[in-house]
Amino acid sequence: MGWVSNGIVGSPAFAAFDQGYDVFLGNLRGLVSREHIDKNISSRQYWRYSINEHGTQDIPAMIEKIHEIKVSELKSGRHDQEEGSSSEQPYELCTICHSLGGAAILIYVITRRIEEKPHRLSRMILLSPAGFHDDSTFVFTMMEYLFLLVAPVLAPFLPAFYIPTRFFRMLLNKLARDFHNLPAVGGLVQTLMSYVVGGDSSNWVGVLGIPHYNMNDMPGVAFRVALHLAQMKHSKKFIMFDYGSAAANLEEYGSPEPLDLGEYYGFIDIPVDLVAGRKDKVIRPSMVRKHYKLMKEAGVEASYNEFEYAHLDFTFSHREELLAYVMSRLLLVGPSSKQIYGQKSLKLKGKDEQARKS
Known part of the structure; x- marks a missing residue:
């Protein structure tokens, strides 16, 4: 909702569409309507996920669907005839993420690179991304300690908050x-x-x-998502979900501790634009700068910027300067302009040779 809530004039999704981009709006799992393929799924099973699943299952499903759609639209002969040709793609794909979406997309890119699978992205624009939370307000710190204290008691009875x-x-x-x-x-x-x-x-x-x-x-918030955020804050690291025992973590990650994603930032092979809000008390600028520092140390092509925003301003407010900044970062993807004009020509003329090449 945040990407379109200000209508056709002040929303990032419409702004990108007006610039000629195809815009895909992703939605992470977690609706109270429980629109699941298994109509009989229990509440406990439905809500049994952490941010891990957002990054390793939800986002891959979205991006593979985008890939399928774009390859079909662009009618690339190479992709039509060679099944499984995933090392090349006839389009550029940028992602704009806010808050939890920022943490999820970073998990996605890093785990795909570890698994030696294509992530298909050309650039990431992360608005106040989650991941690091140790510098926060007294209210959030109290919530962290209280939640970690009662989590073992609540877990069997409370699958989600909704x-x-x-x-x-x-x-x-x-x-x-x-x-x-x-x-x-x-x-x-x-x-x-x-x-x-x-x-x-x-x-x-x-x-x-x-x-x-x-x-x-x-939307609702799964218990494990809340617990995962509390674990990140408590550990002062951007970690994957801690399953609570060395044996469980060993089975999931191959190590007794959950992966510290900050140590794997060297796997990020595309430019990353990080944006913080000076008034943001949910994810303070210092925490976004922590992402930036680790990325620069790992050799990632990263940029950092701040605006006079609070946390929800990034999506629910009409901010012309933010729209202009985001559009300027999208234009830094070299082939984008050719791709945009190619798509327009393809849709209008179908057989135009230059469109097929683009």
Whole structure:
């Protein structure tokens, strides 16, 4: 929702589309509607995932689908005739991620490189990416210690944090709409939220008021995702999920400890643009700079920038300077302009030779 919530003028997805890009909106698992291929799946099974699965299963599924679509559209003879030809691709693919999506895409790229599989990406633009969280507010630190303390007791009974029934989701939707229509009340809630996420001036109240978003497809947070974030904060490292024992970790990773992803930043073989918000209290600029420092030390082509934003401003607010910056980074991908014009020509003329080459 964040990429389109400000409409056709102020949303990153529309801005990229207006520049001629094909835009694919990815959605990580975790909707309360539980739209699963197995209609009888239990709640415990449905929510049994951490950020690991976002990076090693969800994102690969999205990108392989994009690959399938683009190869089909571009009608590359080489790809039509050679099944499994994955070392080359007739398009450039950039990814823009916010917060948890940033951590997931980094897990994706690193694990794909470790497994010697193509990640198909040309550039990553990461807006306030998750991963490092040791520098945070007192509120988040207290939540970390409390959650790690009660996690063993809660785990068997609480698979996820979400509003379970349509009635209560509808009630939240009604309250959000009331807040939005009463400036004084909405302003009070916005102010209270700003103390948590840091000076936020985004349109999140309005977004919560969109009916279908709340009643049908309101997202939830899996218990293991929350636990994974707490583990990262406690360890002061960007680690994969700790399964709780040396034996379980050994089976999953081949080592008694979960992988420290920061140690594998040398595997990142594409440019990375990191963006932080000076007012962000969820992921402070110091934590984004930690990503940047490790990447530069590992020889990654990385850039770092800061804006006067809070955490939700990156997606729910209309920020012209951010849109301009993101578009400028996309244009740094060399073949992109040729690819864009090639796609347009291909769609209009179909048999144009230059379009097929592009």
